[in-house]
Amino acid sequence: MKIELRDPNTIMKLSRLGSFHQSKLSFLRSFLSEFKDWDYNRDIFNLDQKGYGEAVYSFKKKDRVYSLVCFANPIKDEERSDRVIATKWDAAFTLHDGIPSSDDIKRLKDEVPKQEVGRLTFKELTLSRANKSVRVFNHVVESLSEGKQPDVNLLSKVGYLYRTTAVYGSGKFGLADRFRIKNREEINGPFRLEMMLVYLVRQFTFDQVNHVAHCKNPKKAVKLDKKICKNLGIGNSTGLGMAPFIVNHPTLLNNWILSREMALKEIREIKIVENEDSELFIDCVKKSIKNITSWNTDSEYQQKKISLLLKNVEKFINYIENNFDFKTEYPFNEIYLWLEQNTCEECIEYIVSIMMEPYNNITNPLVSNMSSDEDKYFNIPTNRTVQELRDIIEIKYPNILDINFDQKENHQNFWFISKNKEEPRLADRFEEHGSELEQPLAVARDIKKLYEKLLSEKNNSSIAEFLSLNSELRHVVRRAFIIEKFPYSEIQDNTIGKNIVPIDMLRLKLSFFGALKFDPRSDKWLRICMFQGAPLPDELKNYDEQWVYKTNN
Numbered sequence: 001m002k003i004e005l006r007d008p009n010t011i012m013k014l015s016r017l018g019s020f021h022q023s024k025l026s027f028l029r030s031f032l033s034e035f036k037d038w039d040y041n042r043d044i045f046n047l048d049q050k051g052y053g054e055a056v057y058s059f060k061k062k063d064r065v066y067s068l069v070c071f072a073n074p075i076k077d078e079e080r081s082d083r084v085i086a087t088k089w090d091a092a093f094t095l096h097d098g099i100p101s102s103d104d105i106k107r108l109k110d111e112v113p114k115q116e117v118g119r120l121t122f123k124e125l126t127l128s129r130a131n132k133s134v135r136v137f138n139h140v141v142e143s144l145s146e147g148k149q150p151d152v153n154l155l156s157k158v159g160y161l162y163r164t165t166a167v168y169g170s171g172k173f174g175l176a177d178r179f180r181i182k183n184r185e186e187i188n189g190p191f192r193l194e195m196m197l198v199y200l201v202r203q204f205t206f207d208q209v210n211h212v213a214h215c216k217n218p219k220k221a222v223k224l225d226k227k228i229c230k231n232l233g234i235g236n237s238t239g240l241g242m243a244p245f246i247v248n249h250p251t252l253l254n255n256w257i258l259s260r261e262m263a264l265k266e267i268r269e270i271k272i273v274e275n276e277d278s279e280l281f282i283d284c285v286k287k288s289i290k291n292i293t294s295w296n297t298d299s300e301y302q303q304k305k306i307s308l309l310l311k312n313v314e315k316f317i318n319y320i321e322n323n324f325d326f327k328t329e330y331p332f333n334e335i336y337l338w339l340e341q342n343t344c345e346e347c348i349e350y351i352v353s354i355m356m357e358p359y360n361n362i363t364n365p366l367v368s369n370m371s372s373d374e375d376k377y378f379n380i381p382t383n384r385t386v387q388e389l390r391d392i393i394e395i396k397y398p399n400i401l402d403i404n405f406d407q408k409e410n411h412q413n414f415w416f417i418s419k420n421k422e423e424p425r426l427a428d429r430f431e432e433h434g435s436e437l438e439q440p441l442a443v444a445r446d447i448k449k450l451y452e453k454l455l456s457e458k459n460n461s462s463i464a465e466f467l468s469l470n471s472e473l474r475h476v477v478r479r480a481f482i483i484e485k486f487p488y489s490e491i492q493d494n495t496i497g498k499n500i501v502p503i504d505m506l507r508l509k510l511s512f513f514g515a516l517k518f519d520p521r522s523d524k525w526l527r528i529c530m531f532q533g534a535p536l537p538d539e540l541k542n543y544d545e546q547w548v549y550k551t552n553n
Contacts, residue, residue: 001330003268005261005487009399012257012492018504019305019346022548023353024363025259025370026514028530029548031195032540033364034186035059040537042207043099047072049215051208054105057200057537064186066125066193067096068200069105071113072208077134089113089129091162091204095197097123097176120174126193127175128167130201133235137161137209140224144213147220152228157296159517159529161205163235167194190252190371191513202234202531226536230547233532236515239525241423243505244415247441250482250489251372256512257488259366260352266362267355268333277358278326284354284549285317291516291549299520301501305346312347357546377485380478382464386457389466389480393451396483399492400444401451409498415441426502426524442496446476516548 010016022029038059047053055070075088092113096104104123111118115129136158143150171177187193206229214221246253292310297303319338328334332355339348356363394401405411414435418425429435440446450473457466467474483489494500502524510518515528533550535543544550 001269001271001333003265003333005258005265008396008487008490009492011261012488012490014491014493014495014501014504016345016349017491017508018501019344019349020260020508020511021350021353022511022514022516023260023263024356024360024545025256025263025367026512027189027191027370028195028199028514028534029545030189030367031192031199032534032543033545034189034192035196036540036543037061038540040540042203043067044105045207045211047208047211049212050074051212051215054109055204055207056100056105057203058099059196059200061186064184065098066196067098067100068197068204069094069096069100069108069112070201070204071109073113089115090132091201092129093127093197093201093204094120094124095126095193095200097125097181116173118173122174122176122180124174125176125181126167126169126197127173128164128197128201130162130164130234132162133158133160140209141213141216144210144224145217145221147217147222149222149225149228152231155228155232156294158235159231159532160233160235161209162201163237163527164198164201165237166241167197169193188371189367190256195513198234198530199534200537202232202534203537205234206232206536229536231533233516233529233534236528236530237525238506238510238528239423240425240502240506242509243502244424244439244441246505246509247443247491247495249372249374250479251374251377251486254486254489255370255372258486259370261488263356263359263362263366264336264352267359268330268336270332271329273326273331275326278331280358280546281354282320284357284546285313285320285351287546288350288354288549289313295517297517297519301523302518302520308344309346309350312343313350316343316347316351354549357549360545377482378478380463380467380474381481382462382467384463384481385459386454386461386463386466387459389463389477390451390454390459392480392484393447393454396480396487396490397444397447397451397492400447400494403444403448403494403497405445405448410494411442411445411496412498413496413500415439415496426500429496440475442494443476443479443490444494445496446473447480449473450476450480514548 038061041058043058044054044056047055052072052074056067058065058067070091070093072091075090092115094108094112111120120127136155139154140150140161169175181187206224210223292306292313295306339351403410412429413426414429416425416427416434416437416439424439427434453470463477467477479490503520503526506526507518510528515530516532517529518526520526533547535547
């Protein structure tokens with residue numbers, strides 16, 4: 001039986017994209033799989049009694065070494081901020097290419113804590129910073145120093161000791177340009193170095209808290225229990241700065257979504273499912289209930305989504321146990337069709353992710369397709385005709401063409417870069433100033449504008465002729481020719497409409513990173529946890545690949 005890929009006009013709607021969950025294709029999980037046979041080491045750990053100083057961790061295989069260089073510095077409570085423009089942090093990190101010399105560490109000690117103001121070199125690959133969750137960190141130190149383990153209920157509510165903000169790479173602030181490393185086989189997948197940095201930072205947080213507790217009370221202190229460590233991740237605060245990324249990288253977005261859609265298609269086409277595969281799938285679904293019920297948020301919007309997800313997953317488990325036989329032919333196709341008929345978008349995409357668990361043979365080859373050499377697709381085929389471009393838009397953007405942008409609610413918002421916070425922001429066009437500084441992120445509106453302009457042009461006119469008179473539409477002409485080849489490259493929704501939920505855009509990207517337990521703090525920023533439940537570095541050579549569904553928190 002041949003299954004069609006799902007329709008981009010359904011899948012690329014924001015409500016659906018904002019319901020995606022991590023899967024085996026997510027970057028932090030594929031990173032762990034690819035680096036499990038590398039040698040991990042803590043090379044330097046030079047912290048004072050209060051936990052300030054420097055540390056170096058490394059992954060090594062043959063002649064290749066990647067080293068995380070950490071700097072922990074004292075800051076006052078009032079100086080602690082998660083804003084990207086903050087100038088002081090509890091800790092700052094860089095991933096160094098190779099083994100840093102003492103001169104490198106000295107140089108980095110001066111520059112890394114400065115973040116944006118500092119200057120790095122091509123020897124450094126990524127850069128980040130993090131702040132403590134002070135309440136949790138201090139509680140853990142107090143408990144360990146008194147010879148007892150911390151309150152796991154408190155820890156599970158937060159889920160981390162530190163939270164990062166941005167992890168920078170690709171030439172920012174003097175870091176190595178992507179071209180220097182893009183052909184390295186071991187980091188061919190997306191965001192490998194960023195994932196490595198965050199993963200090693202997580203281990204630093206455990207080592208630091210153990211060290212401070214020991215220094216506080218050397219005779220009585222105990223180390224943080226390994227099970228508790230595993231159930232702590234690294235927190236992250238993510239605002240609208242992430243939203244433009246998925247608009248500005250259409251071929252990359254396509255390759256992420258297409259890999260997921262290909263995995264689903266191939267799984268639905270499996271005629272006979274082995275017992276051990278169906279059992280693993282059902283086991284993961286059942287054990288994942290713990291993740292849903294321990295998903296804490298104060299957001300009413302998210303609480304409703306979690307409640308509906310839980311209800312739908314329980315309904316699905318009941319269906320699987322009482323009304324379904326895996327011995328039927330094409331069982332996962334039956335399951336998928338049932339989900340579409342009987343559950344919400346959030347549940348559909350949640351179960352789709354879990355369907356991949358038994359099938360490394362399907363997911364592993366797809367991981368290598370999730371990067372994109374975007375420059376290849378940047379040129380506009382100026383010899384094509386107006387008629388061809390119009391046809392592409394009619395086929396690829398049918399729902400966009402139905403939007404009436406003369407109606408106020410359909411162009412109510414605009415995207416701009418905040419001068420004070422140096423981050424993308426969304427504002428009401430009719431209540432706030434600055435729409436003349438609008439960023440080109442209103443693709444739906446601009447596609448419709450392009451289409452209406454094309455209607456008055458001669459069919460056989462070339463794109464070169466059209467652009468010579470309409471250069472302001474170049475960016476969407478390019479996008480239309482990209483979507484012709486890359487069907488999942490475009491959000492099929494209005495990103496400036498009155499009803500947009502911007503965190504759907506953030507959540508889409510974060511699901512591919514592998515984030516868990518999205519915690520919206522408004523409709524424009526959220527907190528997440530990464531690597532929560534993941535194996536520790538000394539467990540990587542032999543770990544349970546389904547760890548994400550089996551956390552103990």
